[in-house]
Amino acid sequence: MKVLSLFDGMSCGQIALKRLGIRTETYYASEIDRHAIRQTQLNFPDTIQLGDVTQVDVRQLEPIDLLIGGSPCQSFSFAGKRAGMSTIDKEEIYTLKRYLELKREGFLFEGESYLFWEYMRILTDIRMYNPDVLFLLENVEMGKKWERVLSEAIGIFGVHINSALVSAQNRARIYWTNIRTKKVGLFGELHADIPQPQDRKIFLRHIVEEEADKKYYLSEKMMGWLKRHGEKRNTDMNVLGDNDKSHCLTATAQAKGNLTTNYVCMAMRGRETCLTSRRTEYGKRIRKAYEAGSIAELRKNIQQLEPRTDGKTNCLTSVQKDNLIWAGLAGCRPDRKGKTGTCSQNPLPFGEICMSCGRIRRLTPTECARLQTIPEWYQWKCSDTQQYRMLGNGWTVEVIVHIFSFLKDNIHINIAWQQA
Structure with a gap:
């Protein structure tokens, strides 16, 4: 053939x-x-x-x-x-x-x-x-x-x-x-x-690595940027529950200052929680006005991150900062049935992730490859950035x-x- x-x-x-x-x-x-x-x-x-x-x-x-x-x-x-x-x-x-x-x-x-x-x-x-x-x-x-x-x-x-x-x-x-x-x-x-x-009932918990290199974890500086960006862009961020699926992998070019819609979070002990985005009601009104021609500029980043309930994470992007995992600490794990985690006493302005309850990391290239069901025998000889892009x-x-x-x-x- x-x-x-x-x-x-x-x-x-x-x-x-x-x-x-x-x-x-x-x-x-x-x-x-x-x-x-x-x-x-x-x-x-x-x-x-x-x-x-x-x-x-x-x-x-x-x-x-x-x-x-x-x-x-x-x-x-x-x-x-x-x-x-x-x-x-x-x-x-x-x-x-x-x-x-x-x-x-x-x-x-x-x-x-x-x-x-x-x-x-x-x-x-x-x-x-x-x-x-x-x-x-x-x-x-x-x-x-x-x-x-x-x-x-x-x-x-x-x-x-x-x-x-x-x-x-x-x-x-x-x-x-x-x-x-x-x-x-x-x-x-x-x-x-x-x-x-x-x-096949495959969920995020089936593909995450037990240990991830520290380079995949967000720095305090990046955490602060997410917080400021969330306040500036009217963005909300919530934690997804167990048994979720990831965002769709895409290959959008990484651009500083852009908050895209793909967040994935993982609690400890293999119980995964994810972040996904939904446009706010205000953002929906902005889009309708834009499409009707009554405003000239579309503010497409007015979104909020909400829990999914279908047991899947959202589609991942190839942008490294878009594929995030929450590594929660003891006492902050989400409910096994996919409910939002309990660490909401001191929420950040962009949702129910407590900075004191754990760290956030992006998905590793290996995890992204598993999301695309790339077999283990496939060899990689490129940078993480290029691997994310190709997978997306x-x-x-x-x-x-x-x-x-x-x-x-x-x-x-x-x-x-x-x-x-």
């Missing part, structure tokens, strides 16, 4: 294939991040790197059997600007034909989510010689408008899967694939027919394993079951 992986990153697709024991004849990867490329070549030295996705010409490659990729999602994400795919002049792009016209005319595009059309360009070119090529496209959950645009372009409606079913992370994503399909409704719309994975950009491997497990029903492939 010959595979072309676009936006390959640290090659989570290749990890998933190996987990299933599926051998590929050729694995092409399109990636521009040099750190991610080094990681891929360290673990999969036979990978053929192609570079920039906009320069990929499938006519110069061997015939492709499987096309995979997760195009950039920032402009689709509910956590982002939700600008969708557009030029910097705000022309929204709804078809591949229009995108190619704008590209030829030298127009500049907003953000990176427009690169979905590069995925479609390449898929269209492959379909010219292989109409039955198998494909997988992953992207973030988005508004109905853009989900339909992507679905109609690719010719299939995707399946929504939350990584929380197979990991300790809340990571809701859409997967468009023809590996297994079904027709739905009066007009026979084609839908991805991938069943939901079985809930990557896929939850066990979700991809689940989807790829249906490959054997659709294509004759060389399968050698191995212990990964």
